[in-house]
Amino acid sequence: MTTTGESRVSEAVPVTCAQCGTTAEELPLTWVSSVERGRTLYYCDRCARDNLRSIEARLDNPWW
Template identity: 80%
Template sequence: MTTTTGDSRVSEAVACALCGTTTDDVPLTWVSSVERGRTVYYCDRCARDNLRSIEARLDSSWW
């Protein structure tokens, strides 16, 4: 994940909340979620393995 501070860019490693896989740039295949006020990320493998659990947390308005 890259954050911008003024004119400089700071790169931070992002880790999957389930398996701990890290990456410098979050791929489009990863899933992000805001949980208890903080953003967490799930790698593509963990997202696929836990898709039903992720969908179950969506508000009914999404359906």
């Protein structure tokens, strides 16, 4: 549930993978989100699968 003033990714906003740059018109269910240094980043299913251990270890993406 969102309250007034909170921002969420809407279906109308294209989303870009922070690792490889792949874009999608709406946020696919298979993509992963991560909050790093106060920013919400999204990773496509391929990048998430390739870096699963680093994501689970909560390493920032420069360490991948």
